[in-house]
Amino acid sequence: MPRPYVLLSVAQSIDGYIDDTTPERLVLSSSEDLDRVEEVRASADAILIGATTLRRDNPRLLIKSPHRLERRTANGLPPQLLRVIVTRSGDISPGLRIWRADGEKVVYSPDSAAEKLRAALGGLAVVVPLGAEVDFGKLLDDLGARAISRLMVEGGEQIHTEFLRANLADELHVTIGGFFVADTAAPRFVTPTVPLPQSSTRRMHLAEVSQAGQTAVLRYLIR
Secondary structure (H helix, E strand, C coil): CCCCEEEEEEEECCCCECCCCCCCCCCCCCHHHHHHHHHHHHCCCEEEEEHHHHHHHCCCCCCCCHHHHHHHHHCCCCCCCEEEEECCCCCCCCCCHHHHCCCCEEEEECHHHHHHHHHHHCCCCEEEECCCCCCHHHHHHHHHHCCCCEEEECCCHHHHHHHHHCCCCCEEEEEECCCCCCCCCCCECCCCCCCCCCCCCCCCEEEEEEEECCEEEEEEECC
């Protein structure tokens, strides 16, 4: 089976941070951009985040718009996307909101964490071990075998970095909020110390620039 088309989606400050270091979640997007993001979500088959983002933000990753849910159903798709979580440690609580949300979930982990996850989550998700470390190529192969043709990736830092480092992303959406975080301890869009192939010598193609409320949206084609 072919691997899914991979779209990375991120909201960041002007200086490249995706959160700050306070306990509260930092809202980087405008309401108009959040609606745009849900429209993009509604066109995907699955949505992926890392366990750090899952623990910090406790999202449900739902499509809320009734007309988007109806459109998906009319097109023969499940109303909600497949929720995909990647963890290295296996430290995921069964009390998080995502497990109570409608739709199927799958968790990818190293072999060493799989039994721990199955014991903790029970039947809340399918747990798929991917070797000594999480192999993102194998992850995409497994999603392709599950008939996932379009995957939306919403982070965080380590997840975006890994997809870009391994050259596994096809498209990138960057929302830029009109402020600075200016805290070197805060998480960034990508890990600054990891070399990436998308460098000044291998530039991405800027396909679209748009405005959503008080945020700018850049759409790049990577491949």
